Amino acid sequence: MAAIFANIDLAFLITALVKIVGFTFMMILPLVTVCVYLERRFSAVIQDRVGPNRVGIPLTLFGFKKDLQILGIGGLFQAAADGVKFILKEDFTPRSVNTFYYWLAPCLTVVPALLTCAVLPFGSELDLSLFGVVQPVKAVIADLSVGPLYTFAIASLGVYGIVLAGWSSNSKYPFLGGVRSSAQMISYEISLGLSIIPVFMVFGEMNLSKITSFQDLNGWLILPLWGEGLSVGRWVLWIPMMFSFIIFTVAMFAETNRLPFDLAECETELVGGYHTEYSSMKFALFFMGEYAAMIIGSGMAVTLFLGGWSIPFGPVLTSLTGFQFHHVAGSTPLLLGLVHIGVFLAKVLCFIMFFILIRWSLPRFRFDQLMKFGWLFMFEAALLNVLLTAVLMIWFPLK
Amino acid sequence: MAIITVQRPKLAWHEKAFISTLFKGLKITLSHALRTFLQIAGKKPKVTMEYPEQKWDDQLPDYYRGAPALVTDEHERERCVSCQLCEFICPPKAITITPGEIPSDDPWAKVEKRPKEFEIDMIRCIYCGMCEEVCPEQAIFLRKDYAITGLSRKEMVHDKKRLYEIGGQRVGLVNKWNELK
Ligand code: SF4
Numbered sequence: 001m002a003a004i005f006a007n008i009d010l011a012f013l014i015t016a017l018v019k020i021v022g023f024t025f026m027m028i029l030p031l032v033t034v035c036v037y038l039e040r041r042f043s044a045v046i047q048d049r050v051g052p053n054r055v056g057i058p059l060t061l062f063g064f065k066k067d068l069q070i071l072g073i074g075g076l077f078q079a080a081a082d083g084v085k086f087i088l089k090e091d092f093t094p095r096s097v098n099t100f101y102y103w104l105a106p107c108l109t110v111v112p113a114l115l116t117c118a119v120l121p122f123g124s125e126l127d128l129s130l131f132g133v134v135q136p137v138k139a140v141i142a143d144l145s146v147g148p149l150y151t152f153a154i155a156s157l158g159v160y161g162i163v164l165a166g167w168s169s170n171s172k173y174p175f176l177g178g179v180r181s182s183a184q185m186i187s188y189e190i191s192l193g194l195s196i197i198p199v200f201m202v203f204g205e206m207n208l209s210k211i212t213s214f215q216d217l218n219g220w221l222i223l224p225l226w227g228e229g230l231s232v233g234r235w236v237l238w239i240p241m242m243f244s245f246i247i248f249t250v251a252m253f254a255e256t257n258r259l260p261f262d263l264a265e266c267e268t269e270l271v272g273g274y275h276t277e278y279s280s281m282k283f284a285l286f287f288m289g290e291y292a293a294m295i296i297g298s299g300m301a302v303t304l305f306l307g308g309w310s311i312p313f314g315p316v317l318t319s320l321t322g323f324q325f326h327h328v329a330g331s332t333p334l335l336l337g338l339v340h341i342g343v344f345l346a347k348v349l350c351f352i353m354f355f356i357l358i359r360w361s362l363p364r365f366r367f368d369q370l371m372k373f374g375w376l377f378m379f380e381a382a383l384l385n386v387l388l389t390a391v392l393m394i395w396f397p398l399k
Numbered sequence: 400m401a402i403i404t405v406q407r408p409k410l411a412w413h414e415k416a417f418i419s420t421l422f423k424g425l426k427i428t429l430s431h432a433l434r435t436f437l438q439i440a441g442k443k444p445k446v447t448m449e450y451p452e453q454k455w456d457d458q459l460p461d462y463y464r465g466a467p468a469l470v471t472d473e474h475e476r477e478r479c480v481s482c483q484l485c486e487f488i489c490p491p492k493a494i495t496i497t498p499g500e501i502p503s504d505d506p507w508a509k510v511e512k513r514p515k516e517f518e519i520d521m522i523r524c525i526y527c528g529m530c531e532e533v534c535p536e537q538a539i540f541l542r543k544d545y546a547i548t549g550l551s552r553k554e555m556v557h558d559k560k561r562l563y564e565i566g567g568q569r570v571g572l573v574n575k576w577n578e579l580k
C-alpha cells in the first residue's frame with residue numbers, strides 16, 4: 001500500500017486537478033454563458049435590434065436605485081438570469097418516455113463535450129516557481145500524443161445523447177430529430193476526420209502542444225508569415241491546408257448541429273427536434289452541451305490552423321522589441337503564459353463570433369441536400385485533399 | 400390571361416456552389432451588424448425604442464383601441480343607462496353590470512336607470528371595441544391607455560370608479576336626455 005502511494009506524484013495530481021477544474025469549470029462553462037450572450041447580442045445587431053441590454057447585477061432587489069451594469073455594458077447578466085430561470089422552471093417528464101434513457105440523454109450530451117477539452121492546449125506553460133512549483137506547468141490537462149484521435153473518439157459519443165433523447169422521448173418529432181442527427185453526424189464525421197489528416201501529415205505529429213509550439217515559431221498553418229513559414233514549401237502546402245481548414249470548419253458546423261446544418265432541431269419542421277419533450281434544466285443541459293461542443297470545436301480549429309495560444313508574429317516581435325513574445329520551453333515568464341491563455345480565449349471567441357454570424361446569415365439546408373453535400377462533395381474533397389498533400393509533400397517535405 | 404411566367408434566375412457556378420452567395424450574405428449581415436452596433440454604441444438605436452423610457456403616445460391615432468372606459472357628459476351625468484347591451488355583446492364576457500334605478504327625486508329621474516356597479520375584467524378584455532360599437536348611449540369608449548398592469552387579478556378588474564377616472568368627461572356627443580339635444 002505504502003509503495004503505491006510512494007509512486008504517486010502528488011504535485012502532478014494536484015496540478016492536474018487544478019487544471020481540470022480551472023479549464024472546464026472556470027473557462028469552458030463561463031464561456032458558454034458568454035457565448036449565449038454573444039449569440040443574442042450579435043444576432044440582435046444583425047437584425048437591427050438592440051438585444052438583451054438591461055440585466056445587470058440586480059441591486060434593485062436590495063433596495064438600491066439602479067442595477068449594476070458591469071463596464072457599462074447592459075445585459076451581461078442575461079445568461080445568469082436565463083440559468084436561474086431554467087433552474088426554477090418545472091421539470092416535467094412526460095409519462096410516455098423511457099425514463100432511464102430520458103434522464104441519461106442530457107448527461108450524454110454534456111459529458112463528452114466537456115471531456116474533449118482534456119487535450120486542448122489552452123496556453124503555453126505557466127511558470128509557477130513563485131508558488132514553489134519547480135517544473136513549469138503545461139497549460140493542458142492531458143498532454144497526449146494522440147490528442148486529436150482522443151477528441152474525435154469522445155466527440156462522436158455526443159451523438160448518443162441526441163439519439164437517445166430522440167428515441168426515449170417516445171414521440172415522433174424528437175425521434176425524427178434523433179434519426180436525422182445520427183445520419184448527419186456519421187456522414188460528417190468522416191469528412192471531419194479526413195480533413196485533418198493532411199495537417200498531421202504536414203506536422204508529422206499528433207501532439208497538440210507540439211503542433212502549437214511549432215506554429216508559434218514558424219507561422220500559423222494557414223498564415224505562415226514568419227519563421228520557417230516563409231519557405232516555398234510552406235506556401236505550396238498552404239493550398240491543401242486551406243482546403244483542410246474549410247472542410248474542417250464546414251464539417252464542424254454539421255457536427256455541432258449549428259445552422260445551416262441544424263436539421264436535428266429544425267424548428268420549422270420538427271417543433272424542437274430531439275429536445276422537444278425536455279424542459280427546465282434538462283433542456284438547458286442540451287443547450288450547454290451544444291455550446292460546449294462548439295467551444296471545443298473552435299478550440300480545435302484554432303489550435304490546428306490558427307496557432308492555438310500563440311501570439312501572431314511572436315518571434316518577430318521578440319527580436320524587434322526585446323521582450324519575449326514567443327514560447328520557449330522551460331523559460332516562459334508567468335505573465336507571458338497568462339497572455340497566451342488570453343490569446344487562446346480571444347481566438348476561440350472570434351471563431352465563435354464567426355459561428356454566430358454564419359448562423360444568422362445562411363438559411364437551413366434541406367435534409368437531402370445536406371446528405372448529398374456530405375457524401376458527394378465533402379467526403380471526396382477531403383479524400384482528394386489527403387492525396388494532394390501527399391503528392392505535394394514528395395517535393396516539399398517539411399521536416 | 401395574365402399569367403406571367405417567371406424565369407428562374409440563371410446562376411453561375413460559383414453562385415450555385417454557395418461561394419459568392421455566401422460572401423454576399425455575410426456582407427449584408429455584417430453591414431447591418433456594424434451599423435446597428437455603432438448606433439447602439441452611440442446610444443442612438445434608430446429602429447428600436449427603449450420602451451419604458453421612450454414612448455410613442457403622442458403618435459397614437461384617434462382610432463386607437465386602448466382600455467374601454469365610461470364617460471360622463473357636460474352635466475356630469477353618467478351616460479350609461481345600464482342597458483347591458485355591451486355586457487351581452489362582449490365576446491370574452493369581460494363586462495359585468497349590476498343595473499340600478501335612479502331615485503325619482505333625482506334631476507335625471509327620467510333616465511330611470513344607471514349602473515350600480517360596472518366592472519370590466521381587463522384580463523379578459525380583448526380590446527375589440529364591440530362595447531363602444533353597440534352602446535346606444537355613447538357611454539363607453541376605448542381610450543388610449545394601453546399599459547394596464549396589476550399585481551393581482553383583483554387589481555386588473557376595473558370598477559365603476561376607475562372606469563370613470565379613465566374615461567373622464569366627454570362633451571359634444573348626442574344629448575338625448577336634456578333639452579339641449
Ligand atoms: S355602456 Fe352603453 S351599452 Fe353598456 S350598459 Fe351602459 S348604456 Fe348600455
Ligand code: SF4
Pocket residue numbers: 467485488489490491492493494519523524525526527528529530531
Ligand atoms: S373592448 Fe371588447 S372585450 Fe373589451 S370590454 Fe369592450 S366588448 Fe368586451
